Amino acid sequence: MQTPFARVLLIVVAATLPLGACMTAAEQQAQARAIAASDDAACRRAGAKPGTPAYVKCRENRKNQRAIAQTEAQHAMQRSMWTAQQMNTQQWMFRPRM
DSSP states (O other), X not given: OOOHHHHHHHHHXXXXXXXXXXXXXXXXXXXXXXXXXXXXXXXXXXXXXXXSHHHHHHHHHHHHHHHHXXXXXXXXXXXXXXXXXXXXXXXXHTOOOO
């Protein structure tokens, strides 16, 4: 069972994925800088100092967590689309004939 935070994160990632294709190169660079700053701050709060193996591992873990969240969001979107398609198919197949 997922925690409410994980569900919210999944919804946010799923909602922002389509918007990523509309971003300009400058916006994408700004987003990358913001993510890097957020990761840096989180790893420093955890007590890791830049240049240490713990810091490198922390940054890698955060990158992997984002990739997992993005993959989960894509799978959730695919499941949603598949479910909608199945419902439409069933409605079409079982509609009353007049």
